[in-house]
Amino acid sequence: MTDTASTVLIVKNANFIDGESEDARLVVQDLVVRDGVIVERGAGVAAGYHTPEATVLDGTDQLVVPGFVNAHYHSHDVLAKGTMEEEVLEWWALLALPPSFPPRSEAEIRIRTLLGALECLRGGITTVQDMVTFAPFDEAQLDAVVEAYETIGLRAVVGPQYADKAGIGTRPFWEETIPAEHRSKAKSFAEPDPDFDLLDYLEKNHFGRKTDGGLVSWALAPTAPEACSDELIARTAELSNRYELPVFTHIYESKSMALEARTHYQDYGGSLITWMKSMGLTGPRVNLAHSIWLLDKELDMLAETDTRVVLNLLSNLKLKSGVPPTSAYQRRGISYALGCDNPSCSDSQNMFQAMKLTATLNAISSRDPLPPQAWAVLEAATAGGARAIGRAADLGKLDPGFVGDFSLIDLTDPSWLPLNSAVRQLVYAESGRGVRKVVVGGDVVISDGRSTKIDEAALRGELLEIMPRFLDDFGAARGRVEVLRPYLQEAHRKVWACDVGVNRMLNGA
Numbered sequence: 363m364t365d366t367a368s369t370v371l372i373v374k375n376a377n378f379i380d381g382e383s384e385d386a387r388l389v390v391q392d393l394v395v396r397d398g399v400i401v402e403r404g405a406g407v408a409a410g411y412h413t414p415e416a417t418v419l420d421g422t423d424q425l426v427v428p429g430f431v432n433a434h435y436h437s438h439d440v441l442a443k444g445t446m447e448e449e450v451l452e453w454w455a456l457l458a459l460p461p462s463f464p465p466r467s468e469a470e471i472r473i474r475t476l477l478g479a480l481e482c483l484r485g486g487i488t489t490v491q492d493m494v495t496f497a498p499f500d501e502a503q504l505d506a507v508v509e510a511y512e513t514i515g516l517r518a519v520v521g522p523q524y525a526d527k528a529g530i531g532t533r534p535f536w537e538e539t540i541p542a543e544h545r546s547k548a549k550s551f552a553e554p555d556p557d558f559d560l561l562d563y564l565e566k567n568h569f570g571r572k573t574d575g576g577l578v579s580w581a582l583a584p585t586a587p588e589a590c591s592d593e594l595i596a597r598t599a600e601l602s603n604r605y606e607l608p609v610f611t612h613i614y615e616s617k618s619m620a621l622e623a624r625t626h627y628q629d630y631g632g633s634l635i636t637w638m639k640s641m642g643l644t645g646p647r648v649n650l651a652h653s654i655w656l657l658d659k660e661l662d663m664l665a666e667t668d669t670r671v672v673l674n675l676l677s678n679l680k681l682k683s684g685v686p687p688t689s690a691y692q693r694r695g696i697s698y699a700l701g702c703d704n705p706s707c708s709d710s711q712n713m714f715q716a717m718k719l720t721a722t723l724n725a726i727s728s729r730d731p732l733p734p735q736a737w738a739v740l741e742a743a744t745a746g747g748a749r750a751i752g753r754a755a756d757l758g759k760l761d762p763g764f765v766g767d768f769s770l771i772d773l774t775d776p777s778w779l780p781l782n783s784a785v786r787q788l789v790y791a792e793s794g795r796g797v798r799k800v801v802v803g804g805d806v807v808i809s810d811g812r813s814t815k816i817d818e819a820a821l822r823g824e825l826l827e828i829m830p831r832f833l834d835d836f837g838a839a840r841g842r843v844e845v846l847r848p849y850l851q852e853a854h855r856k857v858w859a860c861d862v863g864v865n866r867m868l869n870g871a
């Protein structure tokens with residue numbers, strides 16, 4: 363008997379991937395979601411759930427795919443997409459990130475968060491991990507971020523970034539290269555705020571509270587380990603254990619970050635991983651974004667401790683950071699997820715691009731044959747992301763007991779004709795063009811490619827209103843830091859002259 367008070371969504375006669383490999387065939391089945399959770403999937407099962415109130419989606423010629431988890435993202439620079447060509451990571455950070463900007467308005471925070479979320483959803487992303495930076499922190503602005511995600515219907519794991527060391531002290535050669543009068547302009551992804559204890563605020567207001575079934579949950583986000591003291595890393599580990607929170611941080615994204623480790627963590631064999639382990643910050647709740655310049659012994663430690671990785675090829679290439687050793691992660695069985703990273707350097711929140719780039723760049727990392735990649739990266743973009751946020755048991759798959767997060771992709775699109783391998787065509791052929799409907803928690807949030815939750819035209823109107831101010835501030839910020847460019851270039855050249863024990867640039871530079 364069906365409980366009439368519950369919310370039921372039925373997808374009828376849709377196509378599902380039957381298996382976990384590139385050879386998996388499609389099967390036609392129904393999927394039933396009740397109160398946000400999948401209760402049944404199988405041929406003809408919908409008949410038992412029809413009520414006048416049930417929402418029914420016709421799945422004919424549609425492929426149902428688990429919602430993607432965009433496991434590394436920053437909503438703070440959504441408005442800066444398309445503003446740059448290739449730039450070195452450390453220089454790009456000065457141009458694009460909150461520490462270089464004057465405080466933003468609450469309206470801008472809301473609009474940019476909605477816009478980024480809309481782009482995610484329209485590409486079949488149903489969960490995002492947002493390492494958002496506020497400079498300075500503002501309670502109302504964090505609330506605006508949460509409200510935006512709830513409004514548009516995107517699941518979000520929000521982790522405001524923090525650090526207690528100034529960027530200037532964590533970048534090799536900056537202090538000796540940049541003249542004293544300019545050093546205050548040289549900043550990193552997030553800067554310390556000595557007047558505000560962000561972790562204390564988050565613990566009192568969010569970590570300790572139940573989320574009452576909402577779409578937003580929390581993560582700890584130390585911006586980069588080398589930007590944090592021993593005390594802050596230990597505190598992060600303690601909070602993660604006490605509240606069972608995932609941790610996200612940037613590690614070994616650039617050669618400069620690797621050199622910082624080799625130089626200033628010599629007591630730990632020049633290894634941030636060894637140091638973090640000694641502080642209790644390794645293990646399955648810890649996610650290391652980028653993870654490009656790791657030594658072999660550090661890769662082994664990730665495997666031994668079941669510490670996770672989030673790969674972000676889209677930004678790594680444009681920021682000249684290097685190519686992560688994807689096949690080394692695969693060989694060791696290290697769990698990895700995929701992210702699309704900052705809008706100002708990846709320019710798109712598109713997991714199809716992320717999957718294809720991960721698989722194809724991996725191909726040229728080895729002269730020898732690799733195992734098939736398409737299923738591996740699809741798994742990373744879905745279940746791998748669920749593992750990253752601590753939800754392997756109820757998110758990222760289309761089985762009973764899992765949340766009803768998925769998209770319907772149009773199999774009549776040319777990307778799917780002829781249909782030879784659903785898994786390969788999802789990874790190598792689909793661009794996102796075919797995403798027609800997106801469901802989060804059993805709620806249809808995108809229909810015929812448009813949001814059902816917000817007025818997209820009104821959002822575009824509001825965007826036009828705030829852009830002149832943003833562009834003024836963006837230009838002014840660029841002007842302020844321009845004086846640093848030759849010094850950063852010199853520091854960059856010095857970094858490249860050093861040996862960090864590994865090379866992740868394709869040309870061997």
Ligand SMILES: [Zn+2]
Pocket residue numbers: 434435436493612651703704
């Ligand atoms: Zn990042």
